[in-house]
């Protein structure tokens with residue numbers, strides 16, 4: 487299928503980088519369409535570990551073109567650092583990377599503002615990644631942002647950049663943080679823009695052309711369904727549409743170009759940052775998942791809260807996004823648990839509900855209705871065929887498929903490239 491969107495079905499960190507790397511081997515172009523450097527996508531190849539924040543995870547596969555689409559908020563300094571970091575490791579992106587001229591730019595004051603706004607939230611912070619995501623998207627929507635095309639003309643935008651910074655400085659002042667000097671910001675932006683100039687393109691045009699000529703295009707979502715600004719646990723979300731619906735606004739490709747949607751789901755749940763998480767487990771099971779799953783943020787290093795698989799979230803994610811197939815990751819992490827619980831519904835005020843409530847405090851009060859499955863003790867990281875999994879693991883996978891009403895097409899049993907089980911060869915690029 488030429489155009490495939492991949493997205494996270496939970497609270498992010500489902501293993502999107504790992505799966506995109508695999509699918510990228512059969513793709514011509516890999517595209518990021520939303521989010522920014524809040525993302526941390528891990529790709530492991532042999533002894534090498536790559537953590538990508540702004541660059542699509544396709545960069546690690548030779549021969550792919552990688553596109554940072556207009557829907558991404560781009561921190562130019564982070565992007566330059568990533569490009570240079572890969573160059574130092576032998577991956578040259580010359581001719582392999584395009585940056586949308588219409589992408590909005592995260593400036594240093596947006597990051598400071600992210601911190602100031604968190605401080606002003608008092609005892610109810612969102613737990614953002616401090617990467618300036620919210621303030622940059624806010625500027626975009628209130629039509630006060632800077633785009634890549636703008637920073638290529640720094641002297642022309644000096645006045646509007648100054649006005650923007652002065653407006654935000656008032657909030658910094660309220661948070662007791664030092665003001666930003668607009669003149670310094672203009673100089674810094676001009677310098678970094680020159681580094682990015684060679685990559686800048688009208689990426690919508692490039693992608694439409696590529697789609698029309700039948701190229702294989704892989705759209706790499708960041709974050710996940712429950713962090714979607716419209717459909718997630720608002721306000722405990724990120725500031726973009728993380729579901730495949732975000733693809734079209736975030737790339738300029740038409741809706742009818744999308745052939746296939748692949749959802750990525752972890753075999754259990756994790757969440758980093760604040761907000762509802764009914765299946766959170768702070769006991770021995772949660773500790774097992776955190777330790778064996780090495781659940782620390784790839785961007786901030788924060789410890790991720792862990793818990794059981796939340797079927798309410800995954801089912802809604804599958805329905806909202808029209809998932810054709812699911813890649814199930816980290817099944818190996820469940821080995822060694824006597825029992826595995828799966829949340830099949832929530833209970834709220836004595837009533838059983840099967841969809842997440844809109845009101846975050848209600849979502850927080852939900853208690854999970856669990857189905858209990860027997861665990862297995864075997865190390866499954868060497869298994870490559872579904873029928874070679876312990877029967878309890880096979881049944882667990884089948885129960886998740888039933889809950890999501892979507893077929894599991896690939897099971898990842900380790901972070902390395904070759905550690906996966908292909909289910910009937912249905913997933914593009916995996917046979």
Ligand code: GDP
Nearest residue numbers: 499500501502503527528784816898899900901
């Ligand atoms: P992403 O943000 O969705 O790309 O996910 P992250 O990279 O933030 O977090 C996923 C983590 O799990 C990374 O450290 C991966 O290397 C690791 N990982 C991915 N798939 C598997 C798997 O099947 N088993 C294990 N044990 N680790 C995995």
Ligand code: IMO
Nearest residue numbers: 498499524525526613614615708709724758759
């Ligand atoms: P990947 O792409 C997990 C979370 C933050 C916080 C909320 C808002 O690696 O899956 P933001 O900085 O976006 O304003 O923070 O969203 N968050 C993520 N959690 N994985 C991510 O990305 C995330 N990106 C943002 O922790 O709760």
Ligand code: MG
Nearest residue numbers: 499526527784
């Ligand atoms: Mg991540």
